[in-house]
Amino acid sequence: MKKDNKKNFISLVIVLVFLGIVLLLDQVIKPTDNMSMLLTVLQKGSVYALAAVSMNLLNGFTGLFSLGHAGFMLIGAYTYAMLTIPDAARADVYQYYDPAIRFSIPEVLSNGIGPAGTALGVLIAVIIAGLIACLFAYLIGLPVLKLKSDYLAIATLGFAEIIRAIFQWSKLGPLTNGSNLLKGFERTSTFKLAIGDFTLSLSTFVPVLIATICIWIIVLIKNSTYGRAFVAIRDDEIAAEAMGIDLAHHKMLSFCTSSFFAGISGAMMAMVLSIAQASNFRSAMTYEILLMVVLGGIGSISGSVIGAFLFISTSEWWLRGLDSGKWLGISAPGIFRNGFRLVVFSVIIMIVVLFFRKGIMGDKELTLEMVKAWPKNIFNWIRSIPKKIKSLFSKKEAK
Amino acid sequence: MLKIRDLRVNYGGIEAVKGITFDVPEKSIVTLIGANGAGKSTTLRTISGLVKPSGGNIEWNGKDITGISSDQVVKQGITMVPEGRRVFADLTVLENLKIGAYLRNDDLTEDLKWVFDLFPRLKERSWQYAGTLSGGEQQMLAVGRALMSRPEVLMMDEPSLGLAPIIVQDIFSIIRDIHEKGVTILLVEQNANMALKTADIGYVLETGRITMQGSGKELLNNEDVKKAYLGT
Numbered sequence: 001m002k003k004d005n006k007k008n009f010i011s012l013v014i015v016l017v018f019l020g021i022v023l024l025l026d027q028v029i030k031p032t033d034n035m036s037m038l039l040t041v042l043q044k045g046s047v048y049a050l051a052a053v054s055m056n057l058l059n060g061f062t063g064l065f066s067l068g069h070a071g072f073m074l075i076g077a078y079t080y081a082m083l084t085i086p087d088a089a090r091a092d093v094y095q096y097y098d099p100a101i102r103f104s105i106p107e108v109l110s111n112g113i114g115p116a117g118t119a120l121g122v123l124i125a126v127i128i129a130g131l132i133a134c135l136f137a138y139l140i141g142l143p144v145l146k147l148k149s150d151y152l153a154i155a156t157l158g159f160a161e162i163i164r165a166i167f168q169w170s171k172l173g174p175l176t177n178g179s180n181l182l183k184g185f186e187r188t189s190t191f192k193l194a195i196g197d198f199t200l201s202l203s204t205f206v207p208v209l210i211a212t213i214c215i216w217i218i219v220l221i222k223n224s225t226y227g228r229a230f231v232a233i234r235d236d237e238i239a240a241e242a243m244g245i246d247l248a249h250h251k252m253l254s255f256c257t258s259s260f261f262a263g264i265s266g267a268m269m270a271m272v273l274s275i276a277q278a279s280n281f282r283s284a285m286t287y288e289i290l291l292m293v294v295l296g297g298i299g300s301i302s303g304s305v306i307g308a309f310l311f312i313s314t315s316e317w318w319l320r321g322l323d324s325g326k327w328l329g330i331s332a333p334g335i336f337r338n339g340f341r342l343v344v345f346s347v348i349i350m351i352v353v354l355f356f357r358k359g360i361m362g363d364k365e366l367t368l369e370m371v372k373a374w375p376k377n378i379f380n381w382i383r384s385i386p387k388k389i390k391s392l393f394s395k396k397e398a399k
Numbered sequence: 400m401l402k403i404r405d406l407r408v409n410y411g412g413i414e415a416v417k418g419i420t421f422d423v424p425e426k427s428i429v430t431l432i433g434a435n436g437a438g439k440s441t442t443l444r445t446i447s448g449l450v451k452p453s454g455g456n457i458e459w460n461g462k463d464i465t466g467i468s469s470d471q472v473v474k475q476g477i478t479m480v481p482e483g484r485r486v487f488a489d490l491t492v493l494e495n496l497k498i499g500a501y502l503r504n505d506d507l508t509e510d511l512k513w514v515f516d517l518f519p520r521l522k523e524r525s526w527q528y529a530g531t532l533s534g535g536e537q538q539m540l541a542v543g544r545a546l547m548s549r550p551e552v553l554m555m556d557e558p559s560l561g562l563a564p565i566i567v568q569d570i571f572s573i574i575r576d577i578h579e580k581g582v583t584i585l586l587v588e589q590n591a592n593m594a595l596k597t598a599d600i601g602y603v604l605e606t607g608r609i610t611m612q613g614s615g616k617e618l619l620n621n622e623d624v625k626k627a628y629l630g631t
Contacts, residue, residue, distance in 0.1 A: 225501065232487045232498045239485035239541075241449055244473030244502045244548060299489075363489070 010368065015212060019205070026204045037317045039204045041309070043188065044316060046211035047268045049308035052292040053215050053301050054261035059290075060299040060363075061222060062254040063234030065153045067286050068140070071160025072259040074281035075136055076129040076266025078167055081182040081276040082175060083125040089184040096180070097173035106186050115194075122186050126210065126267045133263025134256045136163070141255045145248065157283055167278040179278065187274035207268050214261050219301055221257065230254050295352060297359030302366035307359070315345055354392060400425055400460065401446070401477070401552055401585070407454035408441050415441045417607035418455060423552065423585050428578050430586040430594040430615070432628055433604035439587040440482055442604075443554045446585075447479040448472040459552075473502055476551035483560060484537040486544070488530030492521050495529050495540055499547030507547070513580075514543040517573055535566040539573075546577065553577065554585045559593065571597050591628035595619045603628070 022042060029035050055069050083105050090099040105128075106121030113120075144155045166172065168179040176182075191202040221227050229250050232240040241247055270276040288311070296307025321328065322341040352360070364370070401423035408416040416438040423429045431439045444450045446457055448469035456465040459475055478499075487495050496514060500507050515522035518539040524532065529540055538558055545553055558574070559567040571593050578584050588594035595601050595615040603611040603624060611618065618624050 225497070228490060228494050228498055229501060231490055231494075235487040235489050236485045238449065239481050239487065240498070241469045242447055242473075242479045242481045242485075243498055243544065244470040244478075245498070246468065246470045 007368075015216070019209060019212065022208045023200070023202075023205045026201050037320070041313045041317050042204050043207050043272045045309040045312040046208045047265050047272055048289065048292060048312055049305045050211040050214050050261060050265040050268065051289045052296065052304035052308045053218050054258045054265065055289050056293050056296075056298065056301060056304045057218055057221070057230075057261070058254055058258035059293065060304075061227065061234060062230040062251065064145070064251060064254065065149055066156040066255070066258075067153045067283065067290070068156030068160040068259075069262050069289055070281040070283060070285040071156075071163040072133040072137060072262035073266030073269060073285070074160075074164055074167060074278055075133040076263030077270035077276040077281070078176055078182065078266075078278070079129040079132045079263070080125050080267035081185045081270050083128060084122065084185040085182065086184065093182060093184050094174070094177050097177060100174035104185075118186070122271075125186075126264055129267035130260040130263040133266065134260040137256045137259030138252065141252050145251045145255060157286070160281075160283060160286065164278050164281055176278070181275045181277035182270075183275045185274075185276075186271070188271045189274060207272055210264065210268055214264055215301065215305065218261065222301065226250070226253065291349070293359075295349070295356075295359055297356075297361035297363060299363035300359070300361040300365055303359055303361030303364075306361065306366070310360075314348065315341070319344055355388060401583070402458040403442070403446070403455070404458065405455035406442065406445060406452055406457065408438070408445050408450060409453045410441075414453075415607055416445070416452075419602075419604070419607070419609050420455075421602050421609060421612070423583060424600075426578075426581055426583055427599045428574070428584045428586060428597055429600045429602070430588055430598035431602050431604055432588055432591040432594055432618075434627075435589075436606070437604040438607040439604055440556050443479055443556050443585070443587055446472070447477065447554060449479075470502060473548055473550075476549075477554065478545045478548045478550035478552070479554040480541050480545045480556060480558060482556035484534070484541045486529040486532070486537045486540050488528065490529060491526055492529055492532070492540055493525040495544050496521075496547050499544035500549075502548065510547055510549060514546055517546075517576060518543055535562055535569070538562060538566075538570060542570075542573065542577075546582075550582060552583045552585060554587075556587050557589060558586070559588065559590045567593060591624070592619075595624075 025039065025042070029039055031039075051069060051073060055066075058064050058066050082101055085093055085101075086104050086107050087102060090102070093099075104121070105125050106118040109117030109121040109124075111117070140156070140159045144152060144159065147155055167176045169176075170178045172178070188203045188206055191206050193200040193202055222230075229240070229245050232243070232245060233247060233250060237247060266281075289308075292307035292311045293304050294307075295311065296303030296305070319341045322344055323338050403419060403421050403423075405418045405420055406416055407414065407418050415436075419438070419442065421429070421431075431442060433439050441450060445452050448467055448471065451466050456463055458464070459477065462475075464472060464475060464477075487498060490498065496511060497507065500510065515525075520536055521540060521543055524536070529537065532540060542553075542555070542558065545555075555574070558570050562570065567590065574584060574586065574597060586594055586598065595618050598615040601613060601615050601618040602609050603618065611621065611624065613621070619629070
């Protein structure tokens with residue numbers, strides 16, 4: 001147990017150092033810099049990392065293959081947006097409707113207790129966003145969780161699309177602004193902390209911090225008795241039931257927890273993009289998140305985080321040049337034009353899947369020992385590439 | 400005392416158990432033997448709440464527990480070791496044992512010690528994933544996992560299934576050890592010889608009905624049983 005405490009302490013220190021670095025980068029990098037893409041990647045990456053980890057909690061640990069994630073993120077994003085648009089801006093946002101909600105939580109609280117109220121209000125709105133997503137998950141889960149595997153996937157996918165359609169319904173316009181987007185709410189780019197004369201920019205730090213806290217909570221859930229029960233259900237439902245685990249209750253618990261964090265990641269997405277629009281939350285978004293989970297390794301939390309950040313930084317940053325004519329110093333406007341980035345990106349994903357059949361991390365978690373062994377392992381891995389390529393083209397089934 | 404009265408179970412239109420009545424007295428070893436499809440496993444699964452009966456009732460210490468959910472059954476002190484081991488392959492041996500005690504909130508140290516004393520092999524391998532254990536070790540883990548719920552009645556569904564004869568001997572001696580600790584045992588077996596040697600009371604099931612009953616010894620010496628199940 002003492003060893004565990006030491007390990008926990010080391011991970012805590014690493015997380016704090018990471019948060020410190022993010023906070024520093026937030027101050028040093030200006031939006032006009034070349035490196036400002038790094039901040040974008042950190043912001044979007046943390047949104048997707050939380051989404052991927054919460055999906056992994058359900059699909060990876062409990063073994064419930066659900067494809068409704070985008071729907072729950074949409075609920076989170078809209079709830080957050082509706083609750084934080086300042087009253088004065090509402091008329092401008094709801095052009096065609098008479099806004100039903102006439103207050104903004106951050107505004108109300110900041111009138112009451114000053115600037116800290118804004119932060120508190122944002123926090124409360126984020127949590128409410130998660131809770132509303134959780135509530136919808138409960139209602140959808142009642143009929144849907146009786147289904148298994150592919151049928152569950154299809155049913156949740158259907159529900160996610162229904163949610164999107166309902167949010168775009170013009171009759172709900174006073175709440176959701178129909179098929180128009182919501183904007184003008186509290187967004188990360190305006191998050192600042194004034195200490196005396198000095199102003200700290202928090203636009204990247206806040207989403208990274210929220211994602212870190214949420215993922216940390218999910219890690220705690222995974223290591224708790226509930227986490228063990230989830231894995232037991234995935235491994236063998238009958239044995240789990242015979243051991244006294246209430247299947248329906250635990251599946252619902254996992255579904256609602258996963259959706260709660262999906263709702264929070266949706267709220268973060270609204271915060272980062274500074275708009276919320278239902279048409280963004282198509283099933284394609286679910287597939288993107290599923291891709292991150294699979295690339296990182298189904299059943300590995302650190303894998304999902306790595307998968308999310310690699311996915312976002314590759315598609316948003318490292319391959320940008322392929323769309324705009326110049327990449328890695330190579331200038332080829334004929335080939336490197338709009339859309340070529342996606343071609344290269346798809347090829348990269350196929351290569352990764354072929355070489356890492358169980359995802360980058362498999363079902364293991366990132367540990368210090370693993371990082372220490374990296375130099376040796378990477379060397380061995382590179383040495384084995386020719387063999388692997390050969391096995392891909394040989395007729396025999398590769399092991 | 401566990402009393403089964405006129406228990407009937409349907410799978411779709413097929414009646415797998417056609418009204419069986421038997422008793423499991425406290426601190427005894429009771430065995431149900433019979434051919435494949437006789438309804439032995441179905442009976443256990445019904446008692447443990449995995450399958451709902453279509454008729455009859457199950458009484459435990461004077462309380463009707465017919466058709467209650469499986470977690471409630473475990474709470475009442477009746478735990479089943481499912482057929483075919485069914486350990487949680489992606490959890491370690493220790494985690495498997497902890498899942499066995501899922502419904503308990505008290506200290507597990509003593510029970511873990513007991514299980515590890517019964518199965519020293521499991522202690523050596525407590526950090527190993529259960530999926531990497533051999534068949535015999537998995538069966539031991541399945542029994543140990545069920546014991547972690549601190550059952551008054553342990554129901555075992557074919558614990559000797561697919562195990563080498565020498566390991567079957569081990570398993571049965573462990574069943575006797577567990578019994579000596581005061582646990583009532585309800586055993587379902589194809590290996591009628593071993594089961595009847597171990598049991599105080601035996602019931603023979605044929606196509607959903609009890610056709611014979613008696614003490615283990617009586618059944619072992621019964622000519623019909625010998626012919627049908629002992630192959631002598």
